[in-house]
Structures are given as C-alpha cells and as structure tokens.
Amino acid sequence: xxxxVFGPRRARQFxxxxxxxxxxxxxxxxxIVVLRGNLGAGKFGTPEQDFKEIRETFYQYRGKRAEPRRVxxxxxxxxxxxxxxxxxxxxxEFDINKLFVDEEDDVKKNPxxxxxxxxxxxxWDEQRGEWLxxxxxxxxxxxxxxxxxxxxxxxxxxxxxxxVGDHYLLKSIKNKIxxxxxxxxxxxxxxxxxxxxxxxxxxxxxxxxxxxxxHPEVEFLWWMDSDxxxxxxxxxxxxxxxxxRNLVMHGWNEMVYDExxxxxxxxxxxxxxxxxxxxxxxxxxxxxxxxGKIREEAGxxxxxxxxxxxxxxxxxxxxxxxxxxxQKERWADKVYLENHYYLHGYWGILVDRYExxxxxxxxxxxxxxxxxxxxxxxxxxxxxFGDYPVERCLKQMDRAFNFGDNQILxxxxxxxxxxxxRRVKRTRNDSSNPLEVKDELGLLHPAYKAVKVPSS
Amino acid sequence: xxxxVFGPRRARQFxxxxxxxxxxxxxxxxxIVVLRGNLGAGKFGTPEQDFKEIRETFYQYRGKRAEPRRVxxxxxxxxxxxxxxxxxxxxxEFDINKLFVDEEDDVKKNPxxxxxxxxxxxxWDEQRGEWLxxxxxxxxxxxxxxxxxxxxxxxxxxxxxxxVGDHYLLKSIKNKIxxxxxxxxxxxxxxxxxxxxxxxxxxxxxxxxxxxxxHPEVEFLWWMDSDxxxxxxxxxxxxxxxxxRNLVMHGWNEMVYDExxxxxxxxxxxxxxxxxxxxxxxxxxxxxxxxGKIREEAGxxxxxxxxxxxxxxxxxxxxxxxxxxxQKERWADKVYLENHYYLHGYWGILVDRYExxxxxxxxxxxxxxxxxxxxxxxxxxxxxFGDYPVERCLKQMDRAFNFGDNQILxxxxxxxxxxxxRRVKRTRNDSSNPLEVKDELGLLHPAYKAVKVPSS
Numbered sequence: 057x058x059x060x061v062f063g064p065r066r067a068r069q070f071x072x073x074x075x076x077x078x079x080x081x082x083x084x085x086x087x088i089v090v091l092r093g094n095l096g097a098g099k100f101g102t103p104e105q106d107f108k109e110i111r112e113t114f115y116q117y118r119g120k121r122a123e124p125r126r127v128x129x130x131x132x133x134x135x136x137x138x139x140x141x142x143x144x145x146x147x148x149e150f151d152i153n154k155l156f157v158d159e160e161d162d163v164k165k166n167p168x169x170x171x172x173x174x175x176x177x178x179x180w181d182e183q184r185g186e187w188l189x190x191x192x193x194x195x196x197x198x199x200x201x202x203x204x205x206x207x208x209x210x211x212x213x214x215x216x217x218x219x220v221g222d223h224y225l226l227k228s229i230k231n232k233i234x235x236x237x238x239x240x241x242x243x244x245x246x247x248x249x250x251x252x253x254x255x256x257x258x259x260x261x262x263x264x265x266x267x268x269x270x271h272p273e274v275e276f277l278w279w280m281d282s283d284x285x286x287x288x289x290x291x292x293x294x295x296x297x298x299x300x301r302n303l304v305m306h307g308w309n310e311m312v313y314d315e316x317x318x319x320x321x322x323x324x325x326x327x328x329x330x331x332x333x334x335x336x337x338x339x340x341x342x343x344x345x346x347x348g349k350i351r352e353e354a355g356x357x358x359x360x361x362x363x364x365x366x367x368x369x370x371x372x373x374x375x376x377x378x379x380x381x382x383q384k385e386r387w388a389d390k391v392y393l394e395n396h397y398y399l400h401g402y403w404g405i406l407v408d409r410y411e412x413x414x415x416x417x418x419x420x421x422x423x424x425x426x427x428x429x430x431x432x433x434x435x436x437x438x439x440x441f442g443d444y445p446v447e448r449c450l451k452q453m454d455r456a457f458n459f460g461d462n463q464i465l466x467x468x469x470x471x472x473x474x475x476x477x478r479r480v481k482r483t484r485n486d487s488s489n490p491l492e493v494k495d496e497l498g499l500l501h502p503a504y505k506a507v508k509v510p511s512s
Numbered sequence: 513x514x515x516x517v518f519g520p521r522r523a524r525q526f527x528x529x530x531x532x533x534x535x536x537x538x539x540x541x542x543x544i545v546v547l548r549g550n551l552g553a554g555k556f557g558t559p560e561q562d563f564k565e566i567r568e569t570f571y572q573y574r575g576k577r578a579e580p581r582r583v584x585x586x587x588x589x590x591x592x593x594x595x596x597x598x599x600x601x602x603x604x605e606f607d608i609n610k611l612f613v614d615e616e617d618d619v620k621k622n623p624x625x626x627x628x629x630x631x632x633x634x635x636w637d638e639q640r641g642e643w644l645x646x647x648x649x650x651x652x653x654x655x656x657x658x659x660x661x662x663x664x665x666x667x668x669x670x671x672x673x674x675x676v677g678d679h680y681l682l683k684s685i686k687n688k689i690x691x692x693x694x695x696x697x698x699x700x701x702x703x704x705x706x707x708x709x710x711x712x713x714x715x716x717x718x719x720x721x722x723x724x725x726x727h728p729e730v731e732f733l734w735w736m737d738s739d740x741x742x743x744x745x746x747x748x749x750x751x752x753x754x755x756x757r758n759l760v761m762h763g764w765n766e767m768v769y770d771e772x773x774x775x776x777x778x779x780x781x782x783x784x785x786x787x788x789x790x791x792x793x794x795x796x797x798x799x800x801x802x803x804g805k806i807r808e809e810a811g812x813x814x815x816x817x818x819x820x821x822x823x824x825x826x827x828x829x830x831x832x833x834x835x836x837x838x839q840k841e842r843w844a845d846k847v848y849l850e851n852h853y854y855l856h857g858y859w860g861i862l863v864d865r866y867e868x869x870x871x872x873x874x875x876x877x878x879x880x881x882x883x884x885x886x887x888x889x890x891x892x893x894x895x896x897f898g899d900y901p902v903e904r905c906l907k908q909m910d911r912a913f914n915f916g917d918n919q920i921l922x923x924x925x926x927x928x929x930x931x932x933x934r935r936v937k938r939t940r941n942d943s944s945n946p947l948e949v950k951d952e953l954g955l956l957h958p959a960y961k962a963v964k965v966p967s968s
Contacts, residue, residue, distance in 0.1 A: 152679075193962030213935070226667070250924075447611075461704075478670060488631040488633050
C-alpha cells in the first residue's frame with residue numbers, strides 16, 4: 057500500500073527508517089524505565105525528592121560517604137508513601153522518629169533572667185543529719201567503713217544517632233549492673249533532660265544536685281559516664297582514704313593546681329559526698345553551663361586560662377580545673393585527686409595491654425596492672441562522628457566489655473572464647489556439689505558485700 | 513568518497529542508516545550507564561552480588577519490604593571497598609558485623625548423646641541449708657517476711673536485627689533498674705548464650721539453674737523477659753502469700769489444669785524458689801528444649817496435647833502448661849497461678865487504658881487498676897518482624913515506659929509532658945527544705961526497703 061503512495065523505493069527506505077526507529081524507541085523506553093526506577097517508581101515525588109534520591113543513589117553506588125541512617129529514613133519514607141507503614145509488622149519499614157514529631161528542643165525562657173540551679177541551701181548538713189537521726193532504717197553507712205553509694209549514669213531519651221550506639225549503651229549499663237551488684241552499690245540510670253539549659257556535658261549537675269537532696273541516706277554519689285566501663289570487678293574503692301574528702305576525681309595535683317592543664321583531671325567518673333560543701337561546689341560549678349551565649353563566652357575564658365585547651369564552648373571538666381586552680385584555698389583540702397588506681401582510665405593507653413595484664417596479673421589491683429575503669433573518651437559511640445577511627449573504638453569497647461565480663465562469667469564457670477568474641481565457652485564442668493566450687497576471685501560472696509546481722 | 517564506491521543514492525541511504533544508528537548507540541550507552549549505576553559502579557562485583565543489588569534496588573524503590581539493615585550493610589560494604597572504613601570516624605560508614613566474622617553458631621556436638629542440663633543434684637536443700645548456716649552475713653531473707661530476690665533478664669549478645677531494638681532494650685532495663693532499686697531487688701542481666709542447644713526461649717533454663725546453684729543466698733529468682741516493663745513502681749509482691757509455694761506465675765488454674773490451654777499461664781515473668789523442688793522441675797522442663805529434631809518433635813506433641821496451640825517448635829511456656837496439666841499431683845500444690853494482680857500483663861488489654869487509670873486510681877494496686885507489669889508479647893522489638901503493627905508496638909512501649917517512669921520522676925518533682933513524650937516538665941518548684949517535700953507515693957524511702965539495724 058505504501059508502494060502505491062510513495063513508490064517502491066521510498067517505501068523500502070521508510071521501512072528501514074521505521075525498523076531503526078523501533079530499536080531507538082526500545083532503547084529510549086528501557087532507559088526511561090531504569091531511570092524511573094532510580095527516581096522512585098510507583099510514586100510521584102516532588103522534583104526535590106527525586107533529585108535527593110538520585111543524589112543518594114549516586115552516593116550509595118559510587119562509594120562516596122552515603123549516610124546509612126539517612127538513606128534508611130529515605131527508604132522508609134519512600135516505603136511509607138507506597139505501603140501503609142501504620143499497619144506493617146516489619147521494623148525495617150518504620151521510622152521511629154515519626155513517633156516524636158512534637159519533640160523539638162525547648163526554647164530558652166527569658167535570656168535576661170540569670171540562671172539558677174535551684175534555691176540556695178545553706179544548712180544541708182543540719183537538715184540531712186536530722187533526717188538520718190529520724191530514719192535509722194536508712195543508714196548512710198552500710199557498715200562502719202563502707203558508705204552507702206549511689207552510682208549515677210545515663211543517656212539521651214532519644215535513640216542514638218547511629219544504630220549500634222544503643223547496643224553499646226546497653227552493654228555499658230549491663231557492665232555497671234554487674235560491678236554494682238557485687239559491690240552493693242545502687243544505680244540510678246537517667247534518661248530525662250531535667251534542665252533544657254544544661255544540655256550536654258552539663259546535664260549531670262542538676263541531676264546530681266537533685267539526687268543528693270532527695271537521698272539523704274546516700275553518703276557518696278558516684279557519677280560515671282555512659283562510655284566508661286568497669287574492667288576490674290574485684291576492686292573495692294579505698295573508702296577509708298576518702299573519709300575526710302568530699303570530692304574524689306582521677307587526676308594529678310601538679311597538673312591541676314600548677315599547670316592548670318585542662319586534662320589534669322577527668323570528670324567522667326567521680327565521687328561526691330552528700331554534704332553542704334558539695335552543694336556549694338555545684339553552685340560555683342554550674343554558672344558556666346547554660347547553653348548559648350554564656351557557655352560560649354565561658355569557653356573562651358577557659359581556653360585562655362587553661363593549658364592546651366582547644367577552642368570550644370565551656371565543658372564541666374575544664375570548669376572544674378579552673379575552679380580548683382583559681383580557688384585552691386577554698387576547695388583543695390576536701391578534694392582528692394586520685395591516681396593510685398584508675399577511677400577513670402583513658403582507653404587509649406589500656407586496651408592494647410589487656411592480654412599482657414591477663415598474662416601477668418589478676419583483677420583486684422584497679423591500677424595499670426588491672427584498671428578499675430576503662431573510659432572511651434572521644435569515641436562518642438552514640439553520636440554520628442567520634443574523634444577516633446570507629447573500627448578501633450567499637451572493637452576496643454567490645455574488648456573492654458569482654459575483659460570485664462570474663463570476671464563475671466568465671467563465677468559461673470564460663471569465659472569469652474576470646475576478648476574479641478561475643479561467644480562464651482566453659483572453663484570447668486558443672487559439679488553436683490556446686491557450693492564446693494570456689495570462684496578464684498571470690499566475687500560470688502565478697503566480704504565487702506556482707507550485711508551486718510542483728511546481734512540476736 | 514562513498515558516492516564513488518556505491519553511487520550517490522546508496523550513499524545517502526547509508527548516511528541515514530548511520531544517523532539512526534547513532535541515536536540507537538547513544539540510547540544503548542545511556543541504558544548501560546544507568547544500569548551500571550544499579551549494578552554498583554566503580555566496583556566489579558561478582559554476578560551474584562550484582563544480582564543481589566539489582567534485587568535490593570528494586571525492593572527499595574518499589575516499596576516492597578526492603579530491609580534497611582541489609583541495605584545498610586550493602587551500602588557499607590560498597591563503601592568499604594572504595595574508602596578505607598578502618599580509618600573513618602563516621603559511625604554511619606562502619607558495619608558492626610565486620611567485627612564478628614568468626615561468630616557463626618556452634619554446631620551441635622554428638623546428636624546421639626542425650627541432652628543434660630547438668631549433673632543430677634538430689635540434696636540441694638541440705639547443701640544450701642548448710643551454706644546459709646555457715647554464712648549468716650548473706651541471709652536469704654532481708655527481713656522476716658521479705659525474701660532476698662534476684663531479678664534475672666537479658667538479651668542477645670548481638671545487636672538487634674532492627675536498629676531501634678537496642679534502644680527499647682535499654683529503656684526496658686532502665687525501667688527494671690528503677691523498680692528493683694526501690695524494692696531492694698538485685699539484677700542479673702544476661703548477654704551470654706551458656707548452652708548453644710538451648711537457644712531462644714529455652715536459654716533461660718540453663719541460666720536460671722546456674723544462678724540458683726551459685727547463689728544460695730537468693731531465696732526467689734524472678735525471671736522477667738526483656739520485653740516486659742514495670743508499670744506499677746509502688747507495688748510490692750505479696751511474699752506472705754507465697755511462703756509455701758515454689759513457683760509463681762501469672763495464670764488460671766482452670767485454663768491450665770482443666771483446659772490445658774497453652775496460654776493458661778505466661779512464663780514471661782515468674783518467681784522460682786531456690787530449692788530442690790525447683791531443680792527437679794527444671795530437670796523435667798528442659799528436655800523439650802534442645803534445638804533441632806527434639807524441639808520440633810516436642811512441638812508437635814504440645815500442639816496436639818494443648819488447647820489452641822499453633823503449629824511451631826516446642827516453647828518453654830507450652831511445655832510448662834503440659835507438665836502441670838499432665839503431672840498435676842506432682843507439682844500443683846507448690847505452684848501458685850497468680851491473677852489477683854498482673855505479675856505478667858498482656859499489653860493489648862492495658863496500654864489503651866493508662867489515661868483512665870491515671871484519672872481513677874494511683875500506683876500500688878498492681879492489678880487492672882494499675883498493672884504491675886506490661887508485657888509486650890508478640891512485638892519482638894529486637895527482631896525483624898513482630899506479630900503486631902510496628903507503629904502500635906513502639907508507640908505503646910514508649911507509653912508504658914513513660915507511664916512507669918512518671919512514678920520515678922514524681923519523686924523528684926518531674927513528669928513526662930505526656931505519655932507520648934520523651935520530654936519532661938516540673939510538677940513542683942524546688943524547695944530550700946527538700947526533705948520536707950513528701951513524694952506522694954512514698955517511693956523515696958519505702959518501708960519495704962528499710963534495712964534492719966543491729967540492736968546495739
């Protein structure tokens with residue numbers, strides 16, 4: 057028929073053209089299909105969304121730093137738009153943040169109104185002494201040389217910014233539960249931000265003050281960061297040494313009082329006595345904390361006044377160094393800077409020596425031979441970025457946990473297959489006379505945990 | 513030149529052909545480029561990998577159940593091949609599983625050799641009684657009517673299969689720490705698989721037996737699942753009621769002994785006395801646990817013998833119902849099936865009534881008016897899939913946590929802004945006489961926590 061219209065030759069050419077055109081068309085269609093795939097087939101996103109997804113797709117597959125959490129959320133968002141996630145049973149398809157849309161930060165109230173951590177209290181020792189006399193069933197000493205201690209730690213009410221963070225917080229509190237059970241110490245795990253102005257490293261201050269005033273039966277409050285783990289389950293603190301002190305931190309007198317070095321002490325693990333002196337210290341400590349202008353300005357002062365301090369907003373540790381160095385006569389005689397054992401131990405100098413410690417020593421020393429605490433300063437496992445390589449941080453946190461956990465497991469005849477392994481193996485066969493089996497470390501029923509029995 | 517070879521017409525045709533060919537070629541190249549994108553540009557994966565990635569890509573963007581964790585790992589694997597993740601400080605770029613390559617499951621040893629949970633012990637009451645006489649400093653009763661209790665719970669040594677799972681495990685143990693601190697109960701959080709054969713819901717048995725035999729000072733062991741939370745912080749268990757019982761579970765006599773209903777009791781929260789009777793029960797309970805053939809076959813028996821039980825491998829709860837129903841005379845007189853309060857409370861019937869409870873009652877009842885425990889049966893927050901919509905599970909777990917947490921916060925003058933909010937607000941101003949402020953629930957210094965002071 058074409059022949060009749062154009063004549064045979066033109067017809068043949070047209071056919072050829074048509075034939076090539078088919079291939080062209082096929083290719084175009086294929087191209088579009090695949091492209092649509094990347095642009096989120098099945099939904100019609102806004103151009104911005106589409107662009108964002110193309111970008112992500114590129115990042116993912118070009119190996120550039122794609123940020124899983126975000127990719128994750130986008131996948132989930134995509135999913136929510138296609139399937140009704142409110143009815144899915146698949147955790148992968150649900151974005152937890154959907155549950156907390158209302159959770160933006162509080163706005164600071166009146167910026168002119170000065171910050172107060174609470175009403176001034178000047179007679180706490182009298183108030184507390186009276187209460188203790190009235191409540192003999194809640195003694196502040198469990199036995200003549202062992203004070204009642206409350207270990208306080210905590211983490212954000214939100215999930216971590218990276219998925220494994222919460223798993224390490226879980227391991228970290230399990231580790232603390234173990235040490236505290238063995239040593240008869242109570243735990244308070246905080247997940248609430250009591251004072252929006254004191255967010256970050258300053259959040260511990262309002263919490264600590266509140267707990268001291270609410271628990272007169274507590275003699276010492278032991279603050280411990282969530283990224284610090286007990287690595288010596290057998291070490292009992294030398295309470296006798298602190299009988300005349302109100303604040304015990306790991307540190308060195310020269311570095312703090314002479315050098316004013318911002319790392320002359322560490323506030324990741326410290327003891328604070330429940331007394332008026334401590335309330336007064338908190339009153340002097342807290343004013344640098346309120347976030348925004350105050351904290352930033354204070355940071356400049358601290359960087360100027362202290363040795364080697366980088367430029368950043370005021371932190372509780374630098375503030376403490378500055379207070380002790382600048383008001384030595386007021387505080388120093390009640391402060392004990394401990395370095396005979398690791399009340400806080402920097403992980404960098406400890407974690408690679410665990411095997412050596414196992415070969416040469418045993419738990420109970422608390423010092424370089426077997427550190428009481430291994431503190432993962434700078435790893436920020438609950439954040440997006442740390443100051444150290446993530447692989448080293450996570451690997452070493454597991455090693456520290458297992459190193460401490462082996463001391464718990466040995467009580468029951470088990471041990472980790474290696475410091476790098478989550479799995480455990482038996483170290484002895486079960487006995488039909490289990491009570492005759494002695495745990496080498498004597499952690500099952502340690503003397504320092506024994507209770508006084510009424511002389512009846 | 514073509515003209516000279518073919519003559520002008522053929523040449524023109526050839527040009528046309530070439531021209532169309534160009535378009536075709538362009539399309540093909542474009543297609544391949546985009547396809548290569550999906551196949552992981554920049555790296556040359558094996559065909560299997562490529563296929564896997566195409567599949568994932570399809571799932572992701574077609575809104576089918578894409579599994580973030582896996583997508584995540586693939587993105588990270590991709591990343592690792594291009595950038596050196598061992599030196600990254602970005603948690604998003606690191607795959608935690610890289611740290612545990614050696615961690616595959618143990619292979620069952622000799623399948624012919626019968627399973628044993630440990631050497632037979634027949635004189636535990638004598639052994640334990642002797643030990644208690646020798647160790648008066650570790651009494652099994654903290655006061656005449658309050659036994660020493662060890663709450664046992666735990667979770668897998670691995671991170672959860674979904675990223676938010678670990679965050680809820682963390683909230684769940686914080687919740688237990690709070691109840692146990694107030695009620696003077698010790699906690700053992702297990703993260704070790706002591707017996708590879710008893711993985712899953714059976715893992716608690718070897719653990720419980722080990723703890724009973726290692727801690728003769730413990731009178732009652734309280735098992736609690738990781739997905740159960742305390743929602744009444746003021747309720748103290750009626751210990752007097754159990755003085756002649758060895759096992760206390762939430763349940764109903766008729767449903768267990770008459771109906772043989774597999775949900776006639778719940779093993780997510782139960783009390784077990786430290787005595788020979790309990791060891792004997794465990795010896796009868798455990799044999800259905802070993803994974804593989806035994807557990808599967810036992811599952812068939814249980815589904816056949818019990819009312820309404822779905823078809824699946826043997827679980828510890830069904831096994832307990834079956835033991836009690838089939839050997840009533842042997843065990844029943846020492847078992848207390850509790851339903852006067854929620855030792856275990858199914859979340860489905862409780863979580864939507866929290867507001868009503870707040871309006872009409874107060875903590876301390878432990879029953880329908882204010883449940884002691886809210887147990888998220890079937891939500892499997894640490895798994896990939898739950899039996900219920902994820903959004904409802906997560907939302908209600910947060911409500912349950914906050915409902916319980918409000919009772920802790922009120923001691924310190926705070927409360928959650930709502931049961932749906934992670935944020936808190938003040939309920940009263942701080943006082944300069946903090947000890948005069950009474951916490952309505954009297955949880956700061958409850959009578960049941962008071963210690964006996966030596967009559968000196």
